[in-house]
Amino acid sequence: MSADKFWAHIISWAEEESHRGRLVRAFRDNLGNSAELQAQRIGLLSVYMEREAQSRKGLALV
Numbered sequence: 001m002s003a004d005k006f007w008a009h010i011i012s013w014a015e016e017e018s019h020r021g022r023l024v025r026a027f028r029d030n031l032g033n034s035a036e037l038q039a040q041r042i043g044l045l046s047v048y049m050e051r052e053a054q055s056r057k058g059l060a061l062v
Contacts, residue, residue, distance in 0.1 A: 010045050020048045 001009075014024040026032075027041040 006049065010049060013045075013048075020045065023048075 010024060011028070013020045014028060015021065023041050023045055027038060027045065030038065
């Protein structure tokens, strides 16, 4: 999966009323204006993406 598709998939969660949706919105809006918070949000979103890829088996991250 290309970086553009990877990022587009993560951004698609923004409309969800879920933890990952709130994370995407917080990242997009840079809530807290903190590089450390942004890094933590990216880390959590990456975990969500990895879990989704493993559960779908067809979504290849590499």
